[in-house]
Amino acid sequence: MSQIGNSSPLAPFRIxxxxxxxxSDVLSLWSFEMETLIMSWYVLVQTDxxxxxxxxxxxxxxxxxxxxxxxxxxxxxxxxxxxxxxRVVFAVVAISIVAxxxxxxxxxxxxxxxxxxxxxxxxxxxxxxxSLIADSVPRELxxxxxxxxxxxxxxxxxxxxxxxAGAMVAVxxxxxxxxxxLMYLGSIASSLRIKALARxxxxxxxxxxxxxxxxxxxxxSPVLTGLMGIAFFANLTAFPLTQGFLPMYARDVFGLGEVxxxxxxxxxxxxxxxxxxAVGLLPDRHPARTMLGGIILWHFFLLGFAIAPNLLTAHxxxxxxxxxxxxxxxxxxxxLLGRAHPDFRGRVMGVRMLAxxxxxxxxxxxxxxxxxxxxxxxxxxxxxxxxxxxxxESIRWGARVRRDPxxxxxx
Numbered sequence: 001m002s003q004i005g006n007s008s009p010l011a012p013f014r015i016x017x018x019x020x021x022x023x024s025d026v027l028s029l030w031s032f033e034m035e036t037l038i039m040s041w042y043v044l045v046q047t048d049x050x051x052x053x054x055x056x057x058x059x060x061x062x063x064x065x066x067x068x069x070x071x072x073x074x075x076x077x078x079x080x081x082x083x084x085x086x087r088v089v090f091a092v093v094a095i096s097i098v099a100x101x102x103x104x105x106x107x108x109x110x111x112x113x114x115x116x117x118x119x120x121x122x123x124x125x126x127x128x129x130x131s132l133i134a135d136s137v138p139r140e141l142x143x144x145x146x147x148x149x150x151x152x153x154x155x156x157x158x159x160x161x162x163x164x165a166g167a168m169v170a171v172x173x174x175x176x177x178x179x180x181x182l183m184y185l186g187s188i189a190s191s192l193r194i195k196a197l198a199r200x201x202x203x204x205x206x207x208x209x210x211x212x213x214x215x216x217x218x219x220x221s222p223v224l225t226g227l228m229g230i231a232f233f234a235n236l237t238a239f240p241l242t243q244g245f246l247p248m249y250a251r252d253v254f255g256l257g258e259v260x261x262x263x264x265x266x267x268x269x270x271x272x273x274x275x276x277x278a279v280g281l282l283p284d285r286h287p288a289r290t291m292l293g294g295i296i297l298w299h300f301f302l303l304g305f306a307i308a309p310n311l312l313t314a315h316x317x318x319x320x321x322x323x324x325x326x327x328x329x330x331x332x333x334x335x336l337l338g339r340a341h342p343d344f345r346g347r348v349m350g351v352r353m354l355a356x357x358x359x360x361x362x363x364x365x366x367x368x369x370x371x372x373x374x375x376x377x378x379x380x381x382x383x384x385x386x387x388x389x390x391x392x393e394s395i396r397w398g399a400r401v402r403r404d405p406x407x408x409x410x411x
Contacts, residue, residue, distance in 0.1 A: 012145040017136040017194050024190035025129060025152050028087055031183040033160025038168055038176055039111050040247045041258045046108050050248045054367025056112055057244040058360030062119035080194045083128045086121045087191060091184035093118050094177050101174030123353045134337045143334045150276040150330050157269030165262035217344045218351060227336050228355055230393060234295055236358030237386030241302055241379060242268055244363040248375050254311055264318055271319035275326025287331045292394040294328030299387040306379030
């Protein structure tokens with residue numbers, strides 16, 4: 001690793017803490033994506049309801065409500081210890097499903113409870129993970145580190161979806177969850193190898209005051225405020241398709257089963273993986289243009305996906321949507337972490353997780369719309385609204401930068 005220079009996309013791997021964090025994230029995220037597919041398909045088969053699928057997926061993001069408060073404690077406590085504790089809970093939940101299925105007692109409501117419990121910590125875990133990345137590498141390697149982490153997320157969607165579908169078909173839901181539990185335990189072991197970083201001493205105030213200081217830090221920056229809005233609308237209009245509507249699209253439009261669903265997820269994830277690799281290889285001269293251009297193209301390809309005339313075209317458009325989403329969302333994370341003061345990163349990313357709440361809102365609204373007007377029509381509405389919203393934001397971005405004197409390199 002010592003031969004890797006700062007210009008290499010692999011430069012963050014020179015840092016042992018980042019290597020351990022990255023490997024622990026691989027196992028945790030692959031497990032999460034396996035759970036996502038297994039839960040979605042099981043609920044769809046058992047209930048035949050798009051709304052129920054939307055609800056179970058929305059529950060997996062329940063913790064977005066407490067993320068800002070947790071962000072305060074992330075800035076106070078050992079981030080390593082916090083993330084280990086969260087992953088212990090994920091493992092316990094998975095083991096519980098294994099035990100229930102062993103006694104032939106598994107029902108849909110058990111998965112709703114599992115989704116809710118894990119969901120309370122899933123979004124906050126992302127806050128801790130992103131803060132750990134920013135703490136583990138110097139600023140000049142931050143975008144590369146985020147890009148590598150995004151590769152982890154994208155590969156998890158492909159591998160997790162295929163593995164989840166394959167495991168359900170081959171060994172059933174109980175044994176599939178046993179695999180998930182073992183992967184979570186491996187993630188915990190790798191997380192424990194992360195060396196606790198020294199924390200800057202600062203005057204201790206109430207959690208509410210610290211949270212409010214983080215909100216004020218965001219409000220004082222038009223760029224940070226704009227990035228929060230961009231993150232919210234991306235979660236509202238784009239992510240519901242890949243995080244919730246795909247089971248209905250695969251079944252109702254093309255008559256596919258869980259394997260066909262996994263192939264759709266893999267197409268998008270492979271595209272996103274290619275995009276993540278490209279972000280690490282290409283120079284980062286205009287991150288805001290990359291962000292807005294990537295998100296606009298993402299919605300354009302999702303619109304095409306919604307009306308795709310055949311399976312091959314749908315897969316190609318899913319791939320292109322995944323590719324452009326990486327350019328857009330990696331840039332969002334890099335701009336947020338780069339603009340936020342180091343002492344406020346936990347709180348800023350905690351507030352940022354509230355933007356994820358656009359996803360469960362979109363899932364619930366979209367689930368009801370699918371039952372009322374159909375899958376294709378719902379996807380067209382979501383992609384079209386997002387396309388218009390981000391085209392408008394691209395016009396406003398220059399004014400945000402001019403009003404934010406401390407923002408540099410965000411053109």
